[in-house]
Amino acid sequence: MLTRREKLLTLPWQQRRYDHHRHKVQSALPAIDVGPPSTRGHVCCKLKKQQNEQERITQIELNNCRLLQRMGTIMKTNRLDNHWVNPPPREGREHVENEPHDCWLQTSVTKPNIDRADALIRENRCITIKELGAMLSISVGSVEDIMKYQLHYCKVNGRWVPQTLMDVNKMVCMQVASHLLQQFEDEGDAFLKSIVTTNETLVHYFIPESQQSSRGKQVAFFQHNARPHMAKTMETLRKLKWNLLTHPPYSPDLAPSDFYLLGRLISDLQGMRFVDDAVIQTVQEWIHCQPQAFCEKSIRMLSEHWKKCVDSGGEYVED
Missing domain, CATH: 3.30.420.10 (Ribonuclease H-like superfamily/Ribonuclease H)
Structure with a gap:
């Protein structure tokens, strides 16, 4: 009756697998410090580093306290994140959509341009996109957006007709x-x-x-x-x-x-x-x-x- 280890050593590839596993286990063991004990100089250097780190942390906390003393009222009552992202309910805002402002990018896909393009198409069903762009003073891409996504037109046999x-x-x-x-x-x-x-x-x-x-x-x-x-x-x-x-x-x-x-x-x-x-x-x-x-x-x-x-x-x- 063979033991478990003898079974593992039956074939060469099993022997190599066993040795590799044993090496991994041994390398994972915690290393034992067998060097000489720390001297007095080593201990003093380590204590000095810890003291400097503690002083740095203390200085940061002191600066934070001074900042809170000067800006505490503003930081507590008017936080920037509350003012920009999540206004208090008492201001009456209940929706999360962006409101119109002057910083929005200008676009040519406007209500007047859409209405005028629709009128020009109804007058001449075979007008081209380039002609529409020249009449409206907008780019060809804007005209295509108006025709496809706003008016929902498509061309059938050279004429603009409803897409659906x-x-x-x-x-x-x-x-x-x-x-x-x-x-x-x-x-x-x-x-x-x-x-x-x-x-x-x-x-x-x-x-x-x-x-x-x-x-x-x-x-x-x-x-x-x-x-x-x-x-x-x-x-x-x-x-x-x-x-x-x-x-x-x-x-x-x-x-x-x-x-x-x-x-x-x-x-x-x-x-x-x-x-x-x-x-x-x-x-x-x-x-x-x-x-x-x-x-x-x-x-x-x-x-x-x-x-x-x-x-x-x-x-x-x-x-």
Whole structure:
């Protein structure tokens, strides 16, 4: 019968492990002072150090007492931490939020700028962020903050629209799209061939070559409350007994001129520079050069957009 130690010494690696453990135990034992006893000089030096330390502590306490005697009234009744962080309840303050003061950093995201930006967007739904910044005299970053976090706008087919549609707007879009889709299923291609659509866009004398230029920016937005000259046109069409199709508000994704025609017009003209009114002739030539299938394709895409709008519950249709 082997003892515990003999079992530990059976294999070489166990022997090394045992020796290492024994060395650690021995090194952890308290060291025994086997040196010569302290002399009188050593004892006097140690006592002198203790005396100096005691004198230093006494001097600090004395200075503290003198400070309290001179500033005691202020320190006891008007502590700085109580005055700045936690005012007494008797002052009537019950909230912990920071109050307005002159040391706050100046920001361009103010109520007047937000209201003016909203008014400019409602007037021109295809205005750019740079143009808004120039009109408001603020930076592009501030305009982006206003558009995204204050007004909650996003761009759909080159137009500023609400980032999240209200339930009422979704219901209107879904009902209009469902009605038009049903009419298309009943009449077929004859219904699409009878559609006449119109829109307008602003073409500058110079269209820079940029990614955003190909998104159809500067497209005029026709709201449901039409402008005076548009109202006159609509009245004339009613007298001619034309069938006026309903177009829901905030729906550039359901207008073929927005999601197909004008975006390609701006894309083809980017990088060109015009003098005077030569841009008018260029746009007219571009329109006349387009084949008949080009416009037919935009009209035929309407049925797909109507179906996507109905299936998504009135949400924006993304290509």
